[in-house]
Structure formats: C-alpha cells, structure tokens
Amino acid sequence: MLSPIDPNLLSDLLAVAKRAGATDGDAVAVAQVSSDARVRLGEVEQVVRAEEHAVGFRVFVGDRSAMVSGNDLRREALVALVEHAVAAARQMDADPHSRVPKGDELGEPTVVQRHDPAVAKLGTTALIDWAQRAEQAARDADSQITNTEGADASAGESAVAWVSMGGAIRTRKGSTVSVSAVPIAERDGEMQVDWWADTRRSLDLMPTPESIGEKAATRALRRLGGRPITTRSVPVVFEGPVASRVLGDFISGLSGARVARGASYLCDRLGTAVMHPSLTLIDDPLVPWGLRSRSFDGEGFSSQRTTVVEAGVLKTYLTNLRTASRIGCGHTRSASRSVGSAPGVASTHLHMAPGDDDLAALLREIGTGLLVTATMGHGTDLITGTYSQGATGLWFEDGEIQFPVNEVTVAGNFDQLVQGISARANDVDPWRGISAPSFAVDQLTVAGAG
Amino acid sequence: MADHSILQRANLQLSDLTSVVSRALAGGADYADLFFEQSQSEWVAVDDGKVRTAQRSSGQGIGVRAIAGERQGYAHTDVLTVPSLLQAADACGAIATGHGKRTTIAVSAGGQPVNRYPIARPPMALPLDVKVSALAELDAMCRAADPRVHQVTAQISVSEQIVCVVRGDGSAVWDTRPLVRLDCSVIAKGADGRLARGSFRGGGRMELQPLLTPAALRATGQEAVRQALVNLQAIEVPAGVMDVVLGPGWPAVLLHEAIGHGLEGDFNRKGTSAFAGKMGQQVASELCTVVDDGTRIGDRGALNVDDEGTPGQNTTLIQDGKLVGYMHDLLGAHLMGVSPTGNGRRESYAHLPMPRMRNTYLLPGQDDPEEIVRGVNKGIMAVDFGGGQVDITSGKFVFEMTEAYLIEDGKIGAPLKGATLIGNGPDVLTRVSAVGHDLGFQKAQGVCGKEGQSVPVGVGQPTLRIDQMTIGGSQVA
Numbered sequence: 001m002l003s004p005i006d007p008n009l010l011s012d013l014l015a016v017a018k019r020a021g022a023t024d025g026d027a028v029a030v031a032q033v034s035s036d037a038r039v040r041l042g043e044v045e046q047v048v049r050a051e052e053h054a055v056g057f058r059v060f061v062g063d064r065s066a067m068v069s070g071n072d073l074r075r076e077a078l079v080a081l082v083e084h085a086v087a088a089a090r091q092m093d094a095d096p097h098s099r100v101p102k103g104d105e106l107g108e109p110t111v112v113q114r115h116d117p118a119v120a121k122l123g124t125t126a127l128i129d130w131a132q133r134a135e136q137a138a139r140d141a142d143s144q145i146t147n148t149e150g151a152d153a154s155a156g157e158s159a160v161a162w163v164s165m166g167g168a169i170r171t172r173k174g175s176t177v178s179v180s181a182v183p184i185a186e187r188d189g190e191m192q193v194d195w196w197a198d199t200r201r202s203l204d205l206m207p208t209p210e211s212i213g214e215k216a217a218t219r220a221l222r223r224l225g226g227r228p229i230t231t232r233s234v235p236v237v238f239e240g241p242v243a244s245r246v247l248g249d250f251i252s253g254l255s256g257a258r259v260a261r262g263a264s265y266l267c268d269r270l271g272t273a274v275m276h277p278s279l280t281l282i283d284d285p286l287v288p289w290g291l292r293s294r295s296f297d298g299e300g301f302s303s304q305r306t307t308v309v310e311a312g313v314l315k316t317y318l319t320n321l322r323t324a325s326r327i328g329c330g331h332t333r334s335a336s337r338s339v340g341s342a343p344g345v346a347s348t349h350l351h352m353a354p355g356d357d358d359l360a361a362l363l364r365e366i367g368t369g370l371l372v373t374a375t376m377g378h379g380t381d382l383i384t385g386t387y388s389q390g391a392t393g394l395w396f397e398d399g400e401i402q403f404p405v406n407e408v409t410v411a412g413n414f415d416q417l418v419q420g421i422s423a424r425a426n427d428v429d430p431w432r433g434i435s436a437p438s439f440a441v442d443q444l445t446v447a448g449a450g
Numbered sequence: 451m452a453d454h455s456i457l458q459r460a461n462l463q464l465s466d467l468t469s470v471v472s473r474a475l476a477g478g479a480d481y482a483d484l485f486f487e488q489s490q491s492e493w494v495a496v497d498d499g500k501v502r503t504a505q506r507s508s509g510q511g512i513g514v515r516a517i518a519g520e521r522q523g524y525a526h527t528d529v530l531t532v533p534s535l536l537q538a539a540d541a542c543g544a545i546a547t548g549h550g551k552r553t554t555i556a557v558s559a560g561g562q563p564v565n566r567y568p569i570a571r572p573p574m575a576l577p578l579d580v581k582v583s584a585l586a587e588l589d590a591m592c593r594a595a596d597p598r599v600h601q602v603t604a605q606i607s608v609s610e611q612i613v614c615v616v617r618g619d620g621s622a623v624w625d626t627r628p629l630v631r632l633d634c635s636v637i638a639k640g641a642d643g644r645l646a647r648g649s650f651r652g653g654g655r656m657e658l659q660p661l662l663t664p665a666a667l668r669a670t671g672q673e674a675v676r677q678a679l680v681n682l683q684a685i686e687v688p689a690g691v692m693d694v695v696l697g698p699g700w701p702a703v704l705l706h707e708a709i710g711h712g713l714e715g716d717f718n719r720k721g722t723s724a725f726a727g728k729m730g731q732q733v734a735s736e737l738c739t740v741v742d743d744g745t746r747i748g749d750r751g752a753l754n755v756d757d758e759g760t761p762g763q764n765t766t767l768i769q770d771g772k773l774v775g776y777m778h779d780l781l782g783a784h785l786m787g788v789s790p791t792g793n794g795r796r797e798s799y800a801h802l803p804m805p806r807m808r809n810t811y812l813l814p815g816q817d818d819p820e821e822i823v824r825g826v827n828k829g830i831m832a833v834d835f836g837g838g839q840v841d842i843t844s845g846k847f848v849f850e851m852t853e854a855y856l857i858e859d860g861k862i863g864a865p866l867k868g869a870t871l872i873g874n875g876p877d878v879l880t881r882v883s884a885v886g887h888d889l890g891f892q893k894a895q896g897v898c899g900k901e902g903q904s905v906p907v908g909v910g911q912p913t914l915r916i917d918q919m920t921i922g923g924s925q926v927a
Contacts (some may be wrong), residue, residue: 193843386868390848409922447689
C-alpha cells in the first residue's frame with residue numbers, strides 16, 4: 001500500500017531549518033511501492049516487492065545553499081539532517097542566481113491525468129501471467145527463437161510532495177505499468193538478442209503482453225545473418241526508437257544547465273536554425289497519461305507548454321529558475337528534481353511531428369541506404385557536436401530491404417544531422433516520453449569491414 | 451568487522467534479523483538471507499567558478515530474499531520495524547509455494563577477517579570546508595593554466611556503505627566500505643570558437659586527503675587541461691579497419707565490457723552469452739591472462755566480502771588464452787555445481803545480487819610499450835575512453851575514445867575526435883599481438899551497469915596491440 005509522506009512533516013522540518021538560521025528553503029518527498037515479476041522459459045525466476053520513501057531538503061542562508069536527503073523518517077533523524085544542511089549552506093559560495101520561488105509566482109495549480117488506481121490493485125499473479133504471456137508469444141513467433149533472457153512485468157505507484165518554507169504545497173500521484181520481453185534468436189550457431197518494452201500510466205492503455213513479445217521476437221529475428229558493409233557515405237534512415245534517442249540527445253543540448261556551463265554546441269544559437277525548417281518541437285508536460293507529464297515542475301511551478309523550436313529556429317533553451325537567470329533566457333518551468341539534488345533541467349513529453357506516409361514509403365523515397373534499427377554506446381558528444389554510434393540495421397536498395405547489417409558505426413556532425421532531417425515517416429509512438437518518427441538523413445559515414 | 455552501531459541506530463537486535471530470515475525460510479524455501487545496509491554520502495561540486503552545490507544523503511534499508519530452486523523472492527523496505535520486516539519475509543517466502551524438493555545451498559565460511567580498505571579514519575569525517583577550499587583551488591589552477599580554459603567543473607564524492615548479511619543459520623557477515631572520488635572536467639575554447647573537453651579523476655576505497663594535497667590537485671588539473679588542449683587540435687577520424695594500440699590503465703574498460711560481462715556466470719548458465727560452452731577452449735591469444743580480483747588493496751572494486759557474505763578473492767578467467775573460469779554469485783554457483791567466487795554484488799538493499807565484476811585486468815607481458823607503437827604502420831593509439839557497451843549475446847561491443855591519436859609509420863601523430871571502436875567480444879582478444887610490461891590500473895573511475903544496477907569497479911591492463919579493429923569516424927579514407 002502506498003503511504004504518501006505528509007507534507008506537514010516537510011513544513012515542520014523547514015520550520016526547524018528556519019530556527020537554525022535558514023532564510024529560505026524547499027523540500028521534496030517521494031513515496032513509492034512496486035511489484036515486479038520476471039519469468040524465464042515459462043518459469044518464475046524472480047518476484048520483487050518494494051516499498052520506498054525519501055525526503056530531501058534544500059536550505060538557503062542568504063545566497064548560499066545546501067541539500068540533504070534521507071529515508072529515516074523519524075523526526076530526530078530528520079532534524080539532524082536539516083541542521084546539517086544549514087551548517088553546510090553557510091560554507092558554500094554565494095550564488096545570486098539560485099532561489100526558492102515565492103508562492104504567488106507558481107501559477108494556478110494544473111491537473112494532469114497520471115494516476116490509475118487500478119494499477120496498484122494488480123497482484124503478483126497477474127504480473128506473472130503477463131510476463132509468461134509476453135515470453136510465450138515471443139517463443140511461439142518462430143522456431144528460431146530458441147532461448148530467452150526472460151520477460152518482466154511490473155507495476156507501481158508513487159506520491160510526490162513539494163513544500164516551500166514560504167508555505168506553498170504541491171502534491172501529485174502517478175502510476176506505471178510495464179511489460180518487457182528479451183528473446184534470443186539462433187541460426188547456424190549465431191545468437192542475436194533484442195527486446196521490446198511498453199510502459200503506460202493506465203491499465204486501459206496497455207497493449208497486450210502478446211503484442212510486446214511478438215514485437216521483441218521480430219526485432220531479434222531480423223538481426224540474424226547480419227554482416228558489416230564496407231566503409232562509405234550513404235543516406236541513413238533512423239527507425240523510430242533510434243530516432244527518438246537522437247531527439248533525446250538533441251534536447252539535452254538545449255538544457256539550460258548545460259548551456260550555463262558552456263557545455264553544448266548549441267550555446268549562442270538562440271534565434272538561429274538548429275533543426276530542419278520543417279520541424280517544430282513543443283515540450284508538453286500536460287499530455288494526459290503522458291509518461292513524462294506532470295502538474296508541477298521540480299520547483300513547484302505549474303506546468304506549461306513550451307515551443308522550443310519553431311520551423312527549425314531555436315526559440316528558447318529549457319530552463320529552471322537558476323539557469324534562466326544565469327543565461328539570461330526566459331524561464332520555461334523545466335526544473336527536474338530528485339530528492340537529493342538541487343533542481344536540474346529536463347524536457348517532459350516531447351514529440352517530433354510525423355510525416356504523411358509509412359516507413360516503407362520513406363525507404364522507397366530514399367532509395368538506397370542503411371536503415372538503423374538499434375544503436376550502441378553513448379556516442380553523441382554535445383560539446384563538439386559529434387555523432388558516432390555502433391549500429392545494427394538493414395541495408396535497403398530501391399526501397400526494398402536486402403540484408404541485415406551489424407558491427408558498423410554511423411558517424412557525422414550532429415548539427416548537420418539534425419538540420420538534415422528532411423523526410424519523416426508517420427510512425428511516432430504516442431506513448432513514448434521523447435518520441436520521433438523514423439526519419440532520414442542525407443549522408444552519414446558508415447564504417448565497417450575495410 | 452562488525453559495526454553494531456547500525457543496528458542500534460535502527461533500534462534492531464541481531465536476533466530480530468535472524469527471526470526475519472527464519473520466517474522467510476518457513477514457507478519451504480531452500481535458502482534465505484537478509485541484506486541490511488546503511489549508507490552515507492556527500493557530494494560537493496565547483497561549477498561555473500563557484501563551489502555552490504553540496505549534497506549529503508543518508509539511507510538505510512533491508513532486503514529479504516528466499517530461494518526455491520531457480521526462483522528468487524525478494525522484498526525490501528526502508529521501514530525498519532519488526533512487523534514491517536516480517537511482512538517482507540512473508541512476501542518473499544511465498545516464492546516457495548508449491549516448491550517440492552528442498553535442497554541446501556552451501557555458503558563459504560567467513561574465513562580470516564581481512565581489511566582491503568586502507569583508511570585510518572572514515573572519509574565521511576573530513577569536514578566540508580576542506581573539500582570546498584580544495585575545489586576552489588582546483589578551479590583556480592585550471593583557469594590559470596591556459597587562457598583557452600573556458601569552463602571547469604569538478605566534484606568530490608565520498609561515501610560509506612555499511613552492510614550486514616544475515617543467513618538462515620544465524621550467522622552474520624559485516625563490511626564497512628569507504629569510496630572516494632575526485633573528478634575534474636575542463637572545456638577549452640579555441641580562437642575559432644571550437645569547444646573540446648578533457649578530464650581526469652582519482653580515488654578508490656581510500657582516504658580523501660591524499661587527493662586534495664596541493665601537488666595532487668595540481669596534477670589532476672594539469673592532466674584535465676592537457677587533455678582538453680590536445681582535443682582542441684583533434685582532427686576528424688578516418689573510418690575503417692586499422693591496427694589499434696590501447697594504452698595502459700583505463701582502456702581496459704574494453705576488456706571489462708567485451709570479455710568480462712560475457713564471463714559472468716548467469717549468462718553462461720542460461721546459454722545467453724557468446725562465451726557459453728567455451729570453457730577450456732582457446733578464446734584469446736596465448737599472450738592473454740585475465741583475472742577478476744576483489745583483493746587489490748584500496749581499489750574501487752576491492753571487497754572484503756561480497757554482498758552475499760562470500761569472502762572477496764582473485765578469480766582467474768582466462769589463462770594463457772584459455773577460458774578457465776566464470777564469475778559466480780551464490781545461486782548461480784549452486785545451480786552450476788561450482789563454488790561461489792565472491793562476485794555476488796548489488797547496488798543497494800533495493801536490489802537482488804547478481805554476478806558482477808570487481809577489478810578486471812589483463813596481466814603484463816614482455817613487450818616494450820614504445821616498441822609496440824613503433825611496430826604499427828598505420829593505426830590508432832587509444833589513451834583514454836569515455837564509456838562502452840556490450841551485447842552479451844552477439845558479443846558486439848562499442849567504445850568511445852576521448853583521447854586518441856593516429857599512428858603513422860610507427861610514430862604517434864595527430865589527435866582524433868569522435869572516434870568509436872567496435873568489435874566482437876569472443877574475437878577481439880584473439881587479435882592481441884603484443885602485450886606490454888607496463889601494467890596500469892584505473893581504480894578511481896569505473897561504474898558498471900547491469901540490469902539497471904550500478905556498482906563501482908576497477909580495471910587494468912598494460913599497453914596492448916590489437917590487430918585489425920573497426921574504427922568509426924566521419925571521414926571516409
């Protein structure tokens with residue numbers, strides 16, 4: 001059973017901080033419960049039940065601040081923690097850009113659907129059943145699915161509270177349910193693994209476990225028989241999930257926290273072209289049931305939509321209070337917050353608009369090139385703007401898939417890559433937090449055998 | 451080393467914990483244990499010229515596990531009351547429902563107590579102001595080192611994890627693990643506005659003070675600045691197949707990813723590793739001997755005992771190119787009929803243990819490192835890596851190089867940017883054609899991820915030459 005932490009406990013501790021000399025502060029509490037079942041080859045492998053709580057405090061003494069967090073909720077333990085925070089804050093450098101918002105800055109509370117009470121009622125038996133069905137569907141998909149790393153189903157709910165020393169209180173609840181399968185395809189001694197997972201906030205939105213298992217199997221099977229191609233410059237099509245990773249890297253480069261440190265090739269690019277002119281990006285935390293949706297940000301501000309890129313032109317960086325002040329850019333209410341750290345910056349629900357036709361039509365339009373279906377590594381260097389990833393995919397000619405490709409890298413200039421996204425398919429996954437359709441890029445370097 | 455203070459702080463008796471484990475066994479499980487953890491950590495950072503962020507956190511929790519056959523039930527909570535723990539025991543013990551034949555899982559005796567963490571006083575005890583002034587000094591040193599230094603970020607992380615594993619027989623095994631780390635990252639900006647990054651880090655299971663002496667801070671800052679300035683001159687990488695020389699120390703992260711993960715017992719028991727079924731076979735050139743060692747004093751991956759109470763040890767994985775051992779946790783060793791190797795690790799009480807690496811390194815050979823470079827006609831010298839990733843099943847891996855150079859006619863040439871190295875795990879060590887005598891370790895930096903759990907690890911190797919690897923880059927040669 002979820003037992004949310006009483007916001008009054010946070011208010012009480014912020015009052016203790018004030019008596020110890022703090023001039024301002026805020027606090028975050030998270031409570032969550034979850035259940036997880038994993039099966040392999042039809043048998044239950046693991047069942048896990050978790051119950052977690054944590055509170056974190058940020059205290060200011062003038063322009064100086066420090067953070068503390070813990071999960072021992074006995075009052076004497078928390079008093080020691082906040083008193084430590086006040087003492088630590090006094091030793092830090094002053095930062096004129098950091099502050100806690102006043103209650104009247106936060107905006108009218110918004111409501112976003114993100115909690116389905118039915119999720120918490122799912123028992124272990126139901127989770128085991130889902131995981132078994134997902135795995136069985138993967139094994140039934142083809143005789144070449146000979147083994148699996150298992151399938152998993154989990155469900156959980158959480159409650160978050162934010163409280164300021166000034167008396168503002170915000171709370172929200174959320175639920176998530178997730179099923180994944182990791183089948184292994186085998187042919188002539190070659191083994192290939194792949195996976196698929198779907199996560200939703202509501203049971204009603206959950207696809208069948210069978211569809212997840214089948215999708216995972218299809219992904220593993222199509223890797224069989226892959227080989228490198230010789231090194232060359234070619235058009236590259238990024239399939240939706242990989243395209244979404246590219247979009248995620250791009251949006252990280254627009255984080256005010258990164259820009260304030262000068263750690264992005266996108267510094268000094270406000271008002272200039274940063275994407276293909278056909279693209280507009282809107283960060284929307286208010287999408288009902290969105291995985292990254294939220295009614296308030298990590299600093300208590302009511303959520304709002306932000307147009308980040310319009311017709312390819314950068315309109316704003318994503319900012320929290322501090323980074324907006326530091327880089328002199330508008331405040332977009334994009335604070336992320338974990339219990340133990342100072343507010344960061346993160347996008348929420350962010351989707352790239354789809355094209356008109358399906359992926360097959362996109363491949364026909366491009367003609368010949370590499371369809372990248374998975375990437376490995378963390379090879380987007382946002383400081384230098386260099387993209388270089390290990391890749392797996394399918395070689396296509398005249399729009400038709402020819403053979404699987406693996407053990408190659410795909411590399412190029414990241415700025416040119418994003419500005420070169422001209423053609424897109426219509427396959428955006430509406431439930432992924434950061435989501436892009438499959439898209440094509442004119443020329444990237446594919447390195448392989450010789 | 452028992453630290454009963456964590457029991458006192460939580461208002462619990464050891465007998466309470468033993469009764470919880472007994473309760474977890476009551477439903478018919480083969481084995482049950484309990485993992486009790488208290489941790490404290492502090493993180494201080496200088497960013498954008500100011501030491502403005504300090505975070506301190508403390509956490510505690512208990513995870514109760516029951517094993518029945520190949521099934522594991524696990525329940526964890528941070529509500530440390532006896533009723534809450536008994537509820538967790540019932541929840542995990544339910545895994546044994548319908549479990550027929552009961553077997554016994556053997557655990558290693560505690561052995562002689564050892565201490566592989568060379569500290570005179572807990573690093574958490576060092577006052578905050580010492581860290582604040584060290585970071586300010588480091589920031590100033592880096593900025594003064596060169597006018598092209600554009601931005602400096604540096605962090606000090608200190609933590610202490612006290613763990614206690616309680617088994618069904620009432621035995622309890624304790625460990626108190628310190629971990630410190632200093633990270634320095636510099637962004638240099640060229641006259642043309644171009645940006646480049648350099649970094650350096652130090653640490654291990656040691657005290658913090660040796661990293662904060664003026665000489666140590668200067669060395670850290672100089673190295674980060676040097677690498678950033680080198681990378682400011684870096685040219686685009688020629689893509690294709692080339693001979694690669696890996697420098698000593700951190701480039702062994704390739705060994706960790708490409709070979710190490712594939713030798714974790716769980717993947718091999720399930721037949722999902724590209725190394726499955728290759729025991730006793732030649733999987734590397736005869737020049738290669740690889741170990742996973744939890745006994746190196748002060749290393750990030752050092753363990754007195756693992757997270758299931760098995761004593762830390764040094765495990766040989768590959769001997770003269772032959773595969774001779776996998777890494778095991780308790781359950782995996784039991785199911786494969788072998789002894790646990792002390793590799794049962796977990797991120798925290800909120801996670802089940804799995805076979806994980808400690809400090810994985812390749813033993814030194816006979817070759818002179820300079821001779822190794824001189825022997826390469828056209829290739830790449832990789833000195834520092836970012837991260838890497840491996841697909842255990844197909845064996846494919848990928849790495850990003852953060853400091854690398856062209857080698858032409860046996861000489862080190864221009865620095866390279868955006869270079870990626872790819873290959874196949876079971877294949878890569880068969881291409882090792884030279885092994886230097888200069889074994890180096892990186893004991894400060896490794897964070898290994900598996901199934902969403904992170905644990906600290908060390909890696910090491912001497913200079914290695916690997917023939918014909920694929921280099922990913924943006925220039926078609």
